[in-house]
Amino acid sequence: MIFRIAWRNIWRSPLRSWVVIVAIAMGVWAVIFLMGFSIGMGNSYVVSAIRLEVSHIQLHHPEYLKDFDVRYYIERADTLAREVAQEAGVRHVSPRTLVHGMVATARGSRALRVRGIDPQAEAAISQLDAKLVEGAYLPQGKRHAIYMGKKLAERLGVRLRSRVVLTFQDIDGHITSAAFRVAGLFDTNNNAFEESTALVRREVLNEILGYTGIAHEVAVLLDDAALADTVAARLQARFPQLDVQTYVQRSPEIRLFESQISTSVYIIMVIVMLGLIFGIINTMLMAVLERVRELGMLMAIGMNRFRIFAMIVLETVMLGVVGTPMGIALGAVMIQWFQIHGLDLSHYAQEGLAEFGISAIIYPDVYPGMYVELAIAVFITAMLGSIYPALKAIHLRPVEALRKI
Amino acid sequence: MIVIKAQGLTKVYNPDTVPVHALRSVDLEVHQGEFTAIVGPSGSGKTTLLNILGGLDRPTAGKVWINGTDISTLSENKLIDFRRDHIGFVFQSYNLIPVLTARENAEFVMLLQKWPRAERLARTEQLLREVGLADKMDYRPSQLSGGQQQRVAVVRALAPKPRFILADEPTANLDSVSTRNLLDIMARLNEEERVTFLFSTHDQRVIERARRVVTLEDGKIVADETFDR
Ligand SMILES: Nc1ncnc2c1ncn2[C@@H]1O[C@H](COP(=O)(O)OP(=O)(O)O)[C@@H](O)[C@H]1O
Ligand SMILES: [Mg+2]
Numbered sequence: 189m190i191f192r193i194a195w196r197n198i199w200r201s202p203l204r205s206w207v208v209i210v211a212i213a214m215g216v217w218a219v220i221f222l223m224g225f226s227i228g229m230g231n232s233y234v235v236s237a238i239r240l241e242v243s244h245i246q247l248h249h250p251e252y253l254k255d256f257d258v259r260y261y262i263e264r265a266d267t268l269a270r271e272v273a274q275e276a277g278v279r280h281v282s283p284r285t286l287v288h289g290m291v292a293t294a295r296g297s298r299a300l301r302v303r304g305i306d307p308q309a310e311a312a313i314s315q316l317d318a319k320l321v322e323g324a325y326l327p328q329g330k331r332h333a334i335y336m337g338k339k340l341a342e343r344l345g346v347r348l349r350s351r352v353v354l355t356f357q358d359i360d361g362h363i364t365s366a367a368f369r370v371a372g373l374f375d376t377n378n379n380a381f382e383e384s385t386a387l388v389r390r391e392v393l394n395e396i397l398g399y400t401g402i403a404h405e406v407a408v409l410l411d412d413a414a415l416a417d418t419v420a421a422r423l424q425a426r427f428p429q430l431d432v433q434t435y436v437q438r439s440p441e442i443r444l445f446e447s448q449i450s451t452s453v454y455i456i457m458v459i460v461m462l463g464l465i466f467g468i469i470n471t472m473l474m475a476v477l478e479r480v481r482e483l484g485m486l487m488a489i490g491m492n493r494f495r496i497f498a499m500i501v502l503e504t505v506m507l508g509v510v511g512t513p514m515g516i517a518l519g520a521v522m523i524q525w526f527q528i529h530g531l532d533l534s535h536y537a538q539e540g541l542a543e544f545g546i547s548a549i550i551y552p553d554v555y556p557g558m559y560v561e562l563a564i565a566v567f568i569t570a571m572l573g574s575i576y577p578a579l580k581a582i583h584l585r586p587v588e589a590l591r592k593i
Numbered sequence: 594m595i596v597i598k599a600q601g602l603t604k605v606y607n608p609d610t611v612p613v614h615a616l617r618s619v620d621l622e623v624h625q626g627e628f629t630a631i632v633g634p635s636g637s638g639k640t641t642l643l644n645i646l647g648g649l650d651r652p653t654a655g656k657v658w659i660n661g662t663d664i665s666t667l668s669e670n671k672l673i674d675f676r677r678d679h680i681g682f683v684f685q686s687y688n689l690i691p692v693l694t695a696r697e698n699a700e701f702v703m704l705l706q707k708w709p710r711a712e713r714l715a716r717t718e719q720l721l722r723e724v725g726l727a728d729k730m731d732y733r734p735s736q737l738s739g740g741q742q743q744r745v746a747v748v749r750a751l752a753p754k755p756r757f758i759l760a761d762e763p764t765a766n767l768d769s770v771s772t773r774n775l776l777d778i779m780a781r782l783n784e785e786e787r788v789t790f791l792f793s794t795h796d797q798r799v800i801e802r803a804r805r806v807v808t809l810e811d812g813k814i815v816a817d818e819t820f821d822r
Contacts, residue, residue: 189699196692379790462723488649488684489749490677490705493670587650590684 209511215460216515221455224523224552225343230449232547233590242438243407265403277415280312283403285393289356304393321370323348333371377547400414427580461569468573476577484589493582504574508566600633615641618813630803631793638812639793647759670792681750681758688746689734696730699748720740720748740771759790
């Protein structure tokens with residue numbers, strides 16, 4: 189009966205109730221949108237950082253990461269890669285030979301990281317083949333092909349088929365040079381990566397270094413980022429002579445970024461809920477004050493304070509129960525739509541976002557349980573918002589309430 | 594059997610500012626089955642007396658026993674439950690819950706008392722029929738006349754079989770036909786259900802129907818007469 193009374197009471201002032209319901213729906217919708225947007229933006233950064241740079245797990249010679257010295261390589265890297273690939277949870281493995289050197293062109297020279305890769309294995313991880321905008325991704329047969337970012341090419345003043353000379357220290361400490369021809373250009377949303385890294389075939393780089401089958405890094409992509417710690421522990425146990433690190437260890441800022449996103453998401457939620465709570469208090473207080481006589485009568489005939497309190501709380505929660513699904517539906521539809529079409533920010537912030545390695549087209553995302561968390565947040569907000577009005581209601585004295593005419 | 598016993602009831606409103614002596618040492622005993630009117634001019638203290646007898650207000654001095662329980666010993670929360678379980682109330686107006694139908698209003702107190710559903714429905718339906726509201730059971734208060742609303746209030750008060758029913762000027766807002774009608778119903782239910790009625794009024798036509806008339810003046814009982822009607 190309390191349910192029935194509370195429900196019908198809501199519709200005594202339909203306009204006022206609708207204002208609150210719509211406010212709740214809009215609040216929920218806004219939170220979903222902002223959360224989806226931040227998560228999408230974060231994913232864009234994290235995915236790009238993992239795909240392009242650190243992958244989920246990396247294996248190195250224990251000395252290598254200290255100052256990226258080419259002398260600290262991994263022998264028989266292909267065998268290692270095959271063994272790692274058999275580990276449960278591992279999806280792709282790419283051995284990389286890495287050198288840091290200078291690239292010289294007609295226009296000038298620039299420091300450059302050269303990643304010697306096996307095109308197929310690398311493509312599976314960094315997906316750089318898909319970022320191709322001109323030419324081809326390290327085509328078969330062209331041994332001295334180099335694949336570089338469009339931005340880097342512009343900086344260097346080179347075009348497709350231009351010749352570039354790479355100069356670097358080989359394993360014995362000698363300075364070596366080799367000429368490459370630009371085979372393809374790619375365009376990512378990550379400026380830092382694009383301007384600093386170029387890809388060549390690993391066997392060619394190894395040949396220049398004078399060793400076969402070596403690599404400096406074995407990058408591993410997992411089925412799920414959450415497996416990183418366990419798989420890394422297993423790999424470390426299996427290859428004690430190597431240094432096994434997860435993306436979190438290699439790139440702590442990713443974790444920071446992730447935690448910052450979830451923090452900002454909660455801050456958004458709290459701000460919106462704070463806004464709602466005042467609206468709710470105001471509305472419910474009005475609802476209580478215009479029913480003083482009726483509440484007095486209810487207490488007079490024996491409706492106890494617990495029930496009165498419950499009735500007011502229930503009325504408030506019901507407003508949330510109507511508003512929340514509306515907001516969630518609205519938000520979910522919107523997220524769905526932008527997940528397919530993307531939210532194109534290129535008019536506003538292309539360059540700014542690219543500096544951070546974030547795509548200008550954001551695909552908002554939600555995490556499982558987000559809608560439930562939101563529903564709980566609204567529920568708690570409604571409860572909190574109803575406490576003061578409900579206290580007001582139960583502190584009425586029936587005689588005084590009844591006398592008010 | 595004595596249902597209500599009041600001794601030395603005194604009520605002073607605003608004792609610290611402008612004291613109003615609403616009741617001055619009132620003694621009263623009400624027996625099972627009475628049909629009693631508290632009468633007196635406006636401001637004589639009728640409402641104050643009924644509120645105190647019904648446990649809605651506390652006296653400045655004096656005590657009230659209901660079925661032998663000294664209600665001044667009950668906490669505010671206990672008092673609400675006590676009212677629910679022992680006393681029926683009919684007020685001058687604002688008796689009904691506007692969002693509930695006549696039937697739902699009528700069964701409200703029974704519901705609070707957790708009567709079994711079947712019994713609850715049967716009793717409220719029978720009583721609503723008896724007071725002539727058979728065809729209005731699913732109407733909301735706003736769709737009923739003032740007299741009909743008061744009849745629903747009487748049914749609600751009566752349905753859970755309370756010790757007695759307190760009605761503060763139940764006919765004050767009614768026309769004479771409705772007034773007579775409501776009094777007929779109250780009198781009949783008093784006979785049939787053996788329920789004690791204590792109602793206040795300053796309407797001569799209502800006074801004439803009471804079997805006992807207690808007259809208040811300036812917060813004091815000045816007459817207490819019994820009639821054989
Ligand atoms: N809450 C109150 N505060 C101050 N004075 C009151 C209050 N309630 C009633 N009174 C005064 O007490 C006296 C008795 O009032 P009341 O019991 O309502 O009489 P009646 O019901 O016979 O008209 C009146 O003088 C009235 O003004
Ligand atoms: Mg009065």
